[in-house]
Amino acid sequence: MTTPAPGTATLEVRALHKSFGALKVLEGIDLSVQRSEMVFVLGPSGSGKSTMLRCCNRLEEPDSGDILIEGDPLTGPGVDLNKMRQRVGMVFQSFNLYPHLSAMGNVTLALRRVQKKSKAEAEDLAIAALAEVGLSDRAGHHPAQLSGGQQQRVAIARALALKPTVMLFDEPTSALDPELVGDVLDVMRTVKDHGMTMLVVSHEMKFARDAADRVIFMADGAIVEQGPPEQIFGAPTHDRTRAFLSRFHG
């Protein structure tokens, strides 16, 4: 990994299009996320937020458009996808921890098998990552022995341990009981404070207001408007944004 030229976005999405059969899900997304920026993506269900996120590590194959990580292309010929994916951490709504492995095993798997670290080195890195999410004392626990919130924090540690350039979060707290949401948001806050670049799909409005550097509103596969949280929440310019946000104000 070379240092990118100054001014290069950490994550850059250009003219991203994606259809499922006849259904056009993304109709030209342009987006850049700067180093250490936390960008929040809001939008009604079905507007293509997950699809956009999943295109950013090619769990979904874009139909057209470019995705660049610190200027390095993720799509196109000659891309070493498995290498590039280590630079894009992903956190899923349903955690997707490996149930047959302990928290430690979940975090060390890619460190060992992809990054080819020694067992000792991988475990040191895993302990550090688990400590960052406040779970160093749960390293030996299996997912079934952890609460939902703890599972999601292990999932964050699993992504974090690979030292990605950018992390994608797809509704990381939507599957959690309300009382467990705070812990996960706190961890995300810590991760941000340590300088991580983050693209987050979530409906945690209060958190977005407090922590996000920028908020994007998406509808029907396109970005409708974006800006700092004060602007999007305080003075949205589009009707669709206003209509969407009004549903979240009590």
Place this chain on the structure above:
Amino acid sequence: MEQIIQQFFNVEIMIKALPLVIKGLGITLLICAVVIPMGAIGGLFAAIGSLSPNRAVRWLSIGFVDLFRAIPPLVLLIFIYAGLPFAGLSLSPFVAVTIGFFLNNSAYFAEIFRAGLLSVPRGQTEAARSTGLSQAQTLTYVTLPQATRNVLPDLLSNVVEVVKLTSLASVVSLGEMLHAAGLVRSLTYNASPLILAAGIYLLLLWPLVRVIARFERRIAS
């Protein structure tokens, strides 16, 4: 009553038959030792193939599994042993049995592994791939361990089936246990050797059947 004991539970004849039956047991175990691992590996590959995104690989694998699940193993065995010589391929009874059971058995193992692989949620693969694991690594470290655990009782049941299946080898005069017992029976005009063989099968398989029942109960709970 006296006659039944005389005909079926004649200890004297059983003792006489024992050396030959034990030798047959050795052959039975040898067939199992070859066919079970080969069948499991063949079945695993056929299962992976049947889920491949490559259409040719998928169809070939599914065709293989369907074909050898549909052919009765006895017919397959007779075809390989007695039919192939007409095509200029003469095989020893042991090789013929091994090939026949391998084909039959991998088809059954394939169905079980396929069900196991399908039982692992897609999110598992996505999580693994998103950390840079290759397709093969994802299979090895993430999906296959879960798949195997999910269908362990079925895999073990299939092992029991294979052990019982070996008795078919007698049709090609391979001296496995039942064949040996049958031989002694025809010499003595007494069925006791068959009971002896049945007892050994029971001894061999009963612990396995118990283990399966325990797994099934654990999975159900």
